[in-house]
Amino acid sequence: MKAIYPGSFDPITRGHLDIICRISKKFDKVIVAVLNNKSKRTLFTTGQRLDMIREEIEDLGLSNVEVKSFDGLLADFAKEEECTIAIKGLRAVTDYEAELQEAQINSQLYPDLETLLMVSKAEYSFISSSAVKEVASFGGDISDFVTEKVEKKLKEEYSKS
Numbered sequence: 001m002k003a004i005y006p007g008s009f010d011p012i013t014r015g016h017l018d019i020i021c022r023i024s025k026k027f028d029k030v031i032v033a034v035l036n037n038k039s040k041r042t043l044f045t046t047g048q049r050l051d052m053i054r055e056e057i058e059d060l061g062l063s064n065v066e067v068k069s070f071d072g073l074l075a076d077f078a079k080e081e082e083c084t085i086a087i088k089g090l091r092a093v094t095d096y097e098a099e100l101q102e103a104q105i106n107s108q109l110y111p112d113l114e115t116l117l118m119v120s121k122a123e124y125s126f127i128s129s130s131a132v133k134e135v136a137s138f139g140g141d142i143s144d145f146v147t148e149k150v151e152k153k154l155k156e157e158y159s160k161s
């Protein structure tokens with residue numbers, strides 16, 4: 001069975017990677033779906049985000065995980081991929097409301113699509129890409145939150161400004 005793990009991944013964190021590893025053990029195939037949203041400003045381009053995730057997946061040796069980008073609606077992308085499972089990470093109760101709404105909208109748009117919420121490990125429950133970017137932008141230590149490769153990319157981006 002195949003599952004989609006969608007997100008912005010701007011950038012991918014250790015929390016995201018933990019979820020990807022865990023899902024890859026439960027499903028035959030996992031598609032990490034990177035949102036290419038032209039109206040949403042991201043620090044990294046879609047190409048950069050795809051490359052970063054692919055490198056991490058390769059380092060982890062996850063042969064059943066594929067990384068793709070998508071435009072528009074997740075429901076349409078899932079239909080194109082003939083996939084009926086979307087996985088979202090749930091870090092804390094504060095994530096729940098937004099995830100519930102998205103899951104219900106997606107289910108309305110594509111009734112076969114089931115959203116499964118996967119609980120984050122406690123050590124990753126406070127990590128978000130936005131917080132990582134904020135700490136990195138002020139030169140703080142982000143080594144517990146992202147891999148060395150991602151840390152290097154963040155440093156490169158912030159050294160430009």
Ligand code: PNS
Pocket residue numbers: 006007008009035072073074075101102105106
């Ligand atoms: O990492 P994020 O930003 O929480 O990921 C959110 C994402 C990409 C999963 C979500 O915004 C999404 O699926 N966007 C595509 C547009 C869509 O399908 N919207 C309908 C649900 S409201």
